[in-house]
Amino acid sequence: MTTFRLAGPGDARALKRLYELTGQRPVGKGIWGSENALAAQLASPRRLWAVAEDAKGLQAVANITLEPDNRLAKLYRLFTLASWEERRTLLTGCLRLIMKTVLERNLADVAYCTARTINSADQLLTLELGFKAIGIFPNAPSADGQKVSGLAAWYAPGVLERRYGDYALHAAVRPFFDLARKQLGFAPLPEAVAVHPPVQAPAPPPLEVIAAPLFAAEQFRQLQERRKLSVNFYPFQTPNVLVTSPDQSIQVFAAVPPELHFAAIIGEHLKTTVHPVELYRAVSTLLRQTGANYIEVINDASDTLGIECILRAGFSPCGYFPALKSSDDMRRDFVVFARSLEPVDAAHAAMPEAFAGYLKEFLQAQAGRPAAVSAAM
Numbered sequence: 307m308t309t310f311r312l313a314g315p316g317d318a319r320a321l322k323r324l325y326e327l328t329g330q331r332p333v334g335k336g337i338w339g340s341e342n343a344l345a346a347q348l349a350s351p352r353r354l355w356a357v358a359e360d361a362k363g364l365q366a367v368a369n370i371t372l373e374p375d376n377r378l379a380k381l382y383r384l385f386t387l388a389s390w391e392e393r394r395t396l397l398t399g400c401l402r403l404i405m406k407t408v409l410e411r412n413l414a415d416v417a418y419c420t421a422r423t424i425n426s427a428d429q430l431l432t433l434e435l436g437f438k439a440i441g442i443f444p445n446a447p448s449a450d451g452q453k454v455s456g457l458a459a460w461y462a463p464g465v466l467e468r469r470y471g472d473y474a475l476h477a478a479v480r481p482f483f484d485l486a487r488k489q490l491g492f493a494p495l496p497e498a499v500a501v502h503p504p505v506q507a508p509a510p511p512p513l514e515v516i517a518a519p520l521f522a523a524e525q526f527r528q529l530q531e532r533r534k535l536s537v538n539f540y541p542f543q544t545p546n547v548l549v550t551s552p553d554q555s556i557q558v559f560a561a562v563p564p565e566l567h568f569a570a571i572i573g574e575h576l577k578t579t580v581h582p583v584e585l586y587r588a589v590s591t592l593l594r595q596t597g598a599n600y601i602e603v604i605n606d607a608s609d610t611l612g613i614e615c616i617l618r619a620g621f622s623p624c625g626y627f628p629a630l631k632s633s634d635d636m637r638r639d640f641v642v643f644a645r646s647l648e649p650v651d652a653a654h655a656a657m658p659e660a661f662a663g664y665l666k667e668f669l670q671a672q673a674g675r676p677a678a679v680s681a682a683m
Contacts, residue, residue, distance in 0.1 A: 308365065310399045312407065313355035318345035320364045321357070328385045354413075356404040358386070358396040366393075368400035372413055373541055376632045379408060380542050381419035384428050397428055401435050405460065415465045415637065416629055421455035422566075430658060432458050438489040439660035441482065441625015444668055445600045445646040454650070456661040457625050457642065466492055469629045470636045473608035474498035478617055479641050481667040482626040483607070489660075490628060498610045503618060507581040511551045515592050517562075519546035526559045529575050539631055540572035540604060547596065549589050556580060558589050562596055569598035582612075586619035590645055599647045606631075607639035621645045622671035625664060644668070 313321060318341045325338055337347045347353050352374070358366035366386035372379050381404075386396050408414050420443065421429045433439065441457040475483055475495040483495065516522065522545040529535050545559035547569075555578040562569045571589065590601055603621060605612050621643035629637035650669060657665055 308358055308360045308396065308399070310356060310358055310403045312403070313348055313357045313367070315345040315348045317355070317357065317364065318342075318348055321348070321355070321367060324364045324367065324387065325385070328387055354404055354407055356400040356407070358400055366396035366400050368397070368404045370404050370408065370417065371542065374413075376541060377413075377415040378541055378630070378632075379414035379417035381417060381432065382423050384419075384424045384431075393428075394431065398431055398435070401431060405435060409462060415462050415632070416459060418457065418459040418627070420457050421452065426452050426456065426658075429456055429458060430660075432460070433660055436460050438486075439664070440486050440489065440627055441642050442657070442661050442664040442668065443600070443602065443642075444624055444644055444650045444665065445648055454657060454661075454665060456658070457627070458660075459627065461490070461629065465629055465637065466490060468636050470608070470633065470638050471495065474610065475607065476610050476613045476641075478671065479607065479613060479623055479626065481670075482623045482641065482664065485663045485667070486626040486628055492628065501611045501614050503583050503611070503615050504581065507579055509584045510556060510580045510588050513549050513551055513556065513558075513588055513592060515596060516548040516550060517546070517596065518548070522546055522548040522559060525557070526573055529557075530573070535573045535575050540570060541630070543570055543572045545572055547593075549592055556585070558585070560589075560593060562593065562598055564597055567597055567599045569593040569596070569601045571601065571603045582615040583618040586616065586621075590620065590647075594647050601645045601647070603643050604630075604640045605643065607641050613641060616643050619645075622668055624668045646672070 322338060322341055322344050337343050348355055352372045354370045356368045357364050365388055367383060369383040370379050370381050384397055386393055388396050408417065419429060419432055419437065437458040437460045439456060440459050443455040443457065445453055469492060471493060474497060476498050525548060526545045543561045545561055547560045547562045549558040549560065550556060557575040558571060559573040560569050560571050593601055603616060605616055623641055624644040625642035627640045627642060630640040631638045
């Protein structure tokens with residue numbers, strides 16, 4: 307008989323063994339590198355673990371990580387040794403328990419998952435339990451080797467009613483907003499008036515990459531603590547790379563897991579005026595030289611000028627995340643952008659239906675959707 311329960315530090319050995327047997331990646335790194343490291347995470351108030359167990363031991367697990375300041379959660383792991391016939395029952399049971407616990411303990415307003423750490427087929431189980439498809443990550447490797455990963459989000463009751471929605475929407479974001487709105491049922495937004503980046507701003511000086519994880523993380527932490535970052539919100543990411551000018555008047559922080567050929571721009575600190583489009587182009591070039599063939603950035607959906615600059619720097623929208631960030635008593639929508647430095651294989655258009663629309667719109671945007679917004683409606 308199978309039982310479902312929350313796991314604790316005493317489950318570290320069995321859980322590590324299950325992880326290794328199921329061939330999850332990367333094996334032997336991070337919290338999975340030692341039994342003691344995993345036990346510490348099992349005891350952490352910022353993590354929840356639900357397991358399926360029978361007479362033979364642990365058979366399946368779901369893991370969610372919490373960010374209390376933003377009342378945000380991320381479903382990180384979902385795996386099992388079971389056959390395909392049993393897989394659905396075991397993983398669904400773990401998912402039900404973990405999301406029930408989040409609700410009962412009032413731990414988060416929003417939870418999300420990506421197919422970067424969860425098998426693409428298993429991610430579809432989250433949709434059956436109330437998660438909604440809100441975007442894709444083109445050319446970002448998934449847990450099962452797919453080139454396109456899905457992004458799905460869950461909302462606690464009443465949360466979407468607290469969205470900040472008093473703004474005009476950039477035209478390039480409209481198709482992604484409409485796809486998310488179809489999933490979640492919130493109100494439409496008007497279209498923004500055309501905006502243009504500053505013409506007279508100087509190009510950035512020579513920049514270089516400092517690949518020093520502890521240094522980058524500490525610099526980021528200090529600037530964030532002093533509220534010196536002009537861009538300072540990127541959930542569940544810690545920078546391990548700093549792109550900087552020699553005098554440090556320009557600092558752009560990025561997370562670059564080298565084994566994934568992926569980079570996320572997660573914050574910037576500017577003490578000088580610089581052309582934002584040229585800066586992001588230069589940063590993208592340098593991140594490409596570190597081995598990243600896919601670069602991601604997120605931006606507040608109400609920041610029309612910021613979105614215009616990101617688009618002109620070569621990024622395209624790939625998702626729309628309603629109510630991502632907590633802001634006083636409300637939550638703010640964000641747009642997810644990707645710059646794929648290698649062609650996206652059109653064969654991946656045959657994605658699950660829930661995500662296919664986002665891939666279609668991304669490919670159309672890359673093929674030449676106009677960068678500037680149209681006149682207001």
